[in-house]
Amino acid sequence: MEKLSKGSPKLINAWAFYDWANSVYSLVIATAVFPIYYESVTSSNGGMVNFLGTSFHNSTLLSYSLSFSFLIVAFLSPILSGIADYTGNKKRFMQFFCYLGSLSVMVLFFFKDQDTLWIGILGTIFASIGFWGSIVFYNSYLPEIAFPEQHDRVSAKGFIFGYFGSVILLTFNLTMVMKPEWYGISDPTLPARISFLSVGIWWMSFAQVTFYYLPNNVFNKKPRKDYIFKGIRELKEVLKSLKHHTFLKQFLTAFFFYSIGVQTIILFAGIYGKIELGIETSQLIITILVIQLVAIFGAYLFSRISESIGNIKTLKLIIAIWGLICFAVYLLDKESKYIDLQFYSVAASIGMVFGAIQSLSRSTYSKLLPETEDHATYFSFYDVTEKMAIVLGTFIFGFVGSITNSMRNSIFILAIFFLLGYFVLSFMKKTKPTNH
Numbered sequence: 001m002e003k004l005s006k007g008s009p010k011l012i013n014a015w016a017f018y019d020w021a022n023s024v025y026s027l028v029i030a031t032a033v034f035p036i037y038y039e040s041v042t043s044s045n046g047g048m049v050n051f052l053g054t055s056f057h058n059s060t061l062l063s064y065s066l067s068f069s070f071l072i073v074a075f076l077s078p079i080l081s082g083i084a085d086y087t088g089n090k091k092r093f094m095q096f097f098c099y100l101g102s103l104s105v106m107v108l109f110f111f112k113d114q115d116t117l118w119i120g121i122l123g124t125i126f127a128s129i130g131f132w133g134s135i136v137f138y139n140s141y142l143p144e145i146a147f148p149e150q151h152d153r154v155s156a157k158g159f160i161f162g163y164f165g166s167v168i169l170l171t172f173n174l175t176m177v178m179k180p181e182w183y184g185i186s187d188p189t190l191p192a193r194i195s196f197l198s199v200g201i202w203w204m205s206f207a208q209v210t211f212y213y214l215p216n217n218v219f220n221k222k223p224r225k226d227y228i229f230k231g232i233r234e235l236k237e238v239l240k241s242l243k244h245h246t247f248l249k250q251f252l253t254a255f256f257f258y259s260i261g262v263q264t265i266i267l268f269a270g271i272y273g274k275i276e277l278g279i280e281t282s283q284l285i286i287t288i289l290v291i292q293l294v295a296i297f298g299a300y301l302f303s304r305i306s307e308s309i310g311n312i313k314t315l316k317l318i319i320a321i322w323g324l325i326c327f328a329v330y331l332l333d334k335e336s337k338y339i340d341l342q343f344y345s346v347a348a349s350i351g352m353v354f355g356a357i358q359s360l361s362r363s364t365y366s367k368l369l370p371e372t373e374d375h376a377t378y379f380s381f382y383d384v385t386e387k388m389a390i391v392l393g394t395f396i397f398g399f400v401g402s403i404t405n406s407m408r409n410s411i412f413i414l415a416i417f418f419l420l421g422y423f424v425l426s427f428m429k430k431t432k433p434t435n436h
Helices: 007-043 058-087 090-110 114-140 146-180 191-212 227-244 246-275 279-310 311-331 339-368 373-403 409-427
Strands: 050-051 054-057
Touching: 007 058, 007 090, 007 114, 007 146, 007 191, 007 246, 007 279, 050 058, 050 114, 054 058, 058 090, 058 114, 058 246, 058 373, 114 373, 146 191, 146 279, 227 246, 227 373, 246 279, 246 311, 246 339, 246 373, 246 409, 279 311, 279 339, 311 339, 311 409, 339 373, 373 409
Parallel strands: none
Antiparallel strands: 050 054
């Protein structure tokens, strides 16, 4: 294997190519095709399904499953970061989680009906764990394959690779879902199931480019006996340091609140459109594709705005827009003759602020970090904060929907978390204390 030097364009491209490989999971499985397929397969009997001897509403079961997977990742994340930092075997762990995720996605091909619901739920859980587990190691490679002055550009390159790759595969999947006759398919479940298979194959296959070129054990480290607990100890140190970094603590609190809303809306947008608004499956997938396109423009636009008015003010503006989106979604009426147009308008608005809040949150957090060499530790805590927000958000969405028998009420509750995030950010005036 060719050994590439740090900062090498070939090495950087190989690293970024993992985004090309795994982003198809985010778009096709987590966001677009699978949630809609899951709803269509489990919608009989009033949406009630049985799993492990217990009766659940279908959307509640899916939300609880996702919550469980994120809880597992949130628990493992600091430990995995410790392993990555102290054993030097991060590529092996990254490969393990990549294969766990991609194979779990492929197994979803066998999820055909309520009799095979257990395959769909377990596949969903393990695919999520595999995806987010591999991301922990993937992100930790950045300082080893690029110099500090390259990090922004290299990170952006990964995002761009992931965007293009996922859109290409989703477009192919979209033709199968909308025009199955083009492929001689008569089974109504087969287009979506082939999509799941294609995601797993795409993810595993293109990841080989990354695995071939990425170095392993760059610093020739030897595993320490206590490495498993190192991540937990580092996390405790970060928690202690928050007492001395008020701005960082405030931002993470705000980030936790508004991430509950952002991540939950993205995860359940497709199911909400289908159940509450009666939007057709093909229209939902096209809408989600449009969100991805608009998100790129939104990220660029708000990054320029932040240069003029600062990160905190820009984040508050974005959060305010998210709050308005929640109320707009709550007010949508499926009986309206303009419901399709209204739904597309809301989707475009989500796209505008989705990419923006993701990219600006990461850059703002980076600016708030103290002078430290423990960036992996601090970003591990950032990751835990986000995953715990997702756990709480998906649980709240499922729980409120279950007790009120309406996802519309769940959306209304999410607006409260955006308000809390805005309120906490209001105590921050800029991204650095004046004496920092």
